[in-house]
Amino acid sequence: MFSTKVDPVMHTYNRFPLTLVKGKGSFVWDDKGQEYLDYTSGIATCNLGHAPEFVKGQVEEQLQELWHCSNLFEIPSQIKLAEKLVQNSCGDQVFFCNSGAEANEAAIKIARRYAQKVKGTESFEIVTFSSSFHGRTLATLAATGQEKIQQGFAPLMPGFRYLPYNDSEALSSLVKPNTCAVLLEVIQGEGGVIPANPEWLKKVASLCEEHDILLMIDEIQTGMGRTGSLFAYQQYGIEPDVISLAKGLGSGIPIGAIIAKEKVAAAFEPGSHGSTFGGNPVATTAGLATITYMVDNDIAYKAEQMGEYLVSKLELLQNKYDQIDTIRGKGLLVGIVVKGNAIDYVTKAREEHNLLILVAGPNVVRILPPLTTTQVEMDQFLFSFEAILKQMGN
Template sequence: MRRGSGKVMVNEAQNANAAAVQAVQEVRPAEGSSLFPTYARYPIALVKGEGSWLWDDQGKKYLDFMCGLAVTNLGHAPKSVKAKLQEQLDQLWHVSNLFHIPNQEKLAGLLTSNSCADAVFLCNSGAEANEAAIKLARRYNSKVLCNVKYEVITFERSFHGRTLATLTATGQEKVKEGFHPLPQGFVSVPLGDLDALKDAITEHTGAIMLELIQAEGGVYPVDVEFVKAVRELCDERGILLIFDEIQTGMGRTGKLFAYEHYGVEPDIFTLAKGLGSGFPIGAMLAKAKLREAFSAGSHGSTFGGGPLATAAAIATVETMLEEHVAEQAAATGAYMIERLRTELAGNSFVIEVRGQGMIIAIECAEPVAKLVEEGQRQGLLFVTAGPNVIRLLPNLLLTREEADQGITILSSILTSTNAAAAVQP
């Protein structure tokens, strides 16, 4: 390296960060906003990310235990994905799905060769992937089996998306408010209640849709025996089994796909969030027997599986496989759960620490919204999973040093909260 080149690189990085800060400040409105107020936003504008870290437009640095809600599984701006995207940017950005797209075939091959699936439909988001799963289940029953099995059974506390069909499938009433009348053909039962599930099955039941960890609903891992019983029930009654792996897929639980923990294979499963390292992409995967149900013209997406999105996803999957990322997530996640349990033992404000891999919950005795804000003040970003649950979603390549930093901040916040609660009259 020539003398002075390091200084030049530092100056370039500083200039780039300053430009990003200025760009955000220029578009931030002085009064009001032109956006619909669909998000209760924190008063932070993030402008730069690298690995496990984010910076806001004031230059403050944060340790990220949110990952854009389980999206940046390889950390922010992973080099392998960035290189693949830059290469694709120089070649082709978009082409209609009326033509063959080589990246689609490569990505589909990577996904099917590393899963129980045989066919893939590519889309743009988790809601779209779940919508495709519901449509495939209905069309398979209608067009291939020639029956009237259109109902989908889901579970209370589940979350499957924001489209009309997927919010109806969601087992939480709060997401349905104001959107009635809702589509017919969806029933929710308590998670883990096999008798209630059996009672809900009718001659019209075509599929059962299940999250293996109810992430948005409080980070509740589903019991292994219950999942096996559901699989057996589906086989007995001729019902399709759908696993929603939007948040649990792509290494998050310590396996590439969460169903691998259960010794059970679904007929259909869905992916999104971590699939593209932040580039929007979703996927619906299914067994070979369902392929003919999605014949030409039966379903589609203008942007689904485009060259840029699939380039990002290919690089993400290849990196996960080559660097054994899921295995790292399993080890780091186990370390974090054990250390959190040790650090918080005896804290009366903390009810339970639970999770699997790098999806971890700290259930508390009271609402935790103020604790999220305190974490932000102390430079740690995390999110909730219901009023009383802290949800931790670090990237899967988080170092032990970074894990310790985050746990130290969390322990301090929760210890202070416990002490404050103890002196309240």
Template sequence: MTSAEIIELTDKYVMRTYGRLPLALVRGQGARVWDAEGKEYLDFVAGLAVCSLGHCHPAVVEAIASQARKLMHVSNLYHIEPQAKLAQLLVENSCGDRVFFCNSGAEANEAAIKLARKYGKIHGGQEKYEIITALKSFHGRTLAAITATAQPKYQKGFEPLPAGFKYVPFNDVEALSRAVNPSTCAVLLEPVQGEGGVNVATPEYLKAARELCDRYNALLIFDEVQCGLGRTGKFLAYQHYGVEPDIFTLAKALGGGFPIGAMVAKEKVAVAFSPGDHASTFGGNPLACAAGLAAVGCLLNEGVIENAARVGAYLKDRLLELAGWFSFVKEVRGLGLMLGMELTVEGKEIVSKCQDRGLLINCVDNHILRFIPPLVITRAEVDEAVEILAGVLAEMKQ
């Protein structure tokens, strides 16, 4: 099919829940993707931080193919070898003790919300159910997850929202201190906010959150769906801060492109769930966990995380160069290969012009360009991307 035919078919039959760009991608390899006509693009979106190993990494492809020939799905009524092995790998490389598998980041956060409320009621009574989140956060699209997401644009039209959520400004220690109280069962934060504009938590903020949770017997939950799994130059973003959560959530990069999510908790918290309290038909299926084992194994053993830190620093320096050239670039921020460039102008046209020149980037909050390329990206590919972006910004300046 041609791109036009794919777009026409999509418009006719698929629900219009996405503001899609006029582009139909049909193939990917490494940091490159191609449309139906064969035009090549350098991908600095990576499936929205999903394809951290690049597109179609051989180890992930082989793991999926091999597992598909043996067993794709069985119920969680039975024990599943790849699930057990992936749980072990995540626990041995984090502060967690037990893992619940699901299919997405929203589901992982739903599981965390349910576990926090169950734990709160066991240890603090029926009134200990309040969850505090940060303004500009994003935690998913299910009803509880959009309620946790402190951005009204995601909530509009879906009221009434579930009760028991409270919002505070990100990185405001004083506001967080005023908000946490005996009814608080959890504080849910992204160490680096993604959809909210690539906002990086300060060490003081996360340490204060940990201390407040300890003081009020509440749980500290880190949403690492986007910022986890090597994206910031550490395996998990919280490892930059010396602050351990009681629960953290993962998805996106966990399957190397295959859908899988996980909620990881410390033992004292995990025991609040009993059989029947939570479940997922497809969660932790053999195929997804085989992909996860391959993807996480590559992240940990092939220098991918170190590359994210090294090349991420280089990309940040190159973006800061552009900030010095163009007055409408307000700030460059982020960690590793999770970077944002805040503009004083809207970014939609810049995204479109970059796409025309063969570079895929993303814009959040209308005026923040987000750079989340595969973690295997090279300095040469960074230079290629920055050259295209510089040309577009120069055109915008004129």
């Protein structure tokens, strides 16, 4: 009996027909040697560009020493990275894991345990918002306010309630007797690059404070300088109790984390949470080098400046071409709401202009340049994007 061989990799992605084999700075190369301007940054992960020298050097040194040891031992780079994260945020203590979904899992677990162990209540419910995205594990897809992500995985994990995003009236039902936390993105990335209304967000924060409900901010896409500050919440005058991180934290080496206020962190004790790889020497060395370079070189400020330049130029294109409906986002997390299908712009960019960009929903083109991108590269992007707009107008 012969069986027909199927693709050895499960079909969980509709991949672009492109094989990338090399990356440096803002550029990547395919297996035929063709160069592309990469304004996807591995979906907001390679924030310092591909293979940044400082991170590479530190990781290479660590690879000469120790690759892995369990969390039963002290890990110096883990302690130093935790110190840096705490110094540069409103949090006090860090838990390390390996991905964004795991970071949000940790946030969900710590919120429930904080309510039950520290506050001494039975409350467990976490409020999240429509169009949010928090990950693909059973808990984080239940937290995600998008039915398409949840389809086929019933029964969903209980304990989540969804409210409309940016809707101040709906906040009257935010607090229920069993509510223990709110989890939200201050700019919804996957949901279409939708920034929170500052007044609405302040109202959420003050309701949380008033009712001792944890404010948990998912900074997995918005964090690590992407929006013009190290963390996006810092532009909104709020102080989260828990911050979840991943993507840009390791410059492409897998790492996730939550940073929590001391009173919340006290809910975890030996045995309540853990991860074999979480905070591993190589991953935390990459994280430490990344944040050190970012802070020392004020990369977030550079992202803010370059983001302003990008948006000002896009606004000129908007005046010229009907195809651009709206431009939104912050720093270098920019969404362009277009007429027609966003994927057609992305395909044209790749096939005809050697430019990699993304979608965020059916009609939003998402631009995620490395935060280190230069004005020359940005002008190259703008030149190509204008050519695409012209083509799409016909």
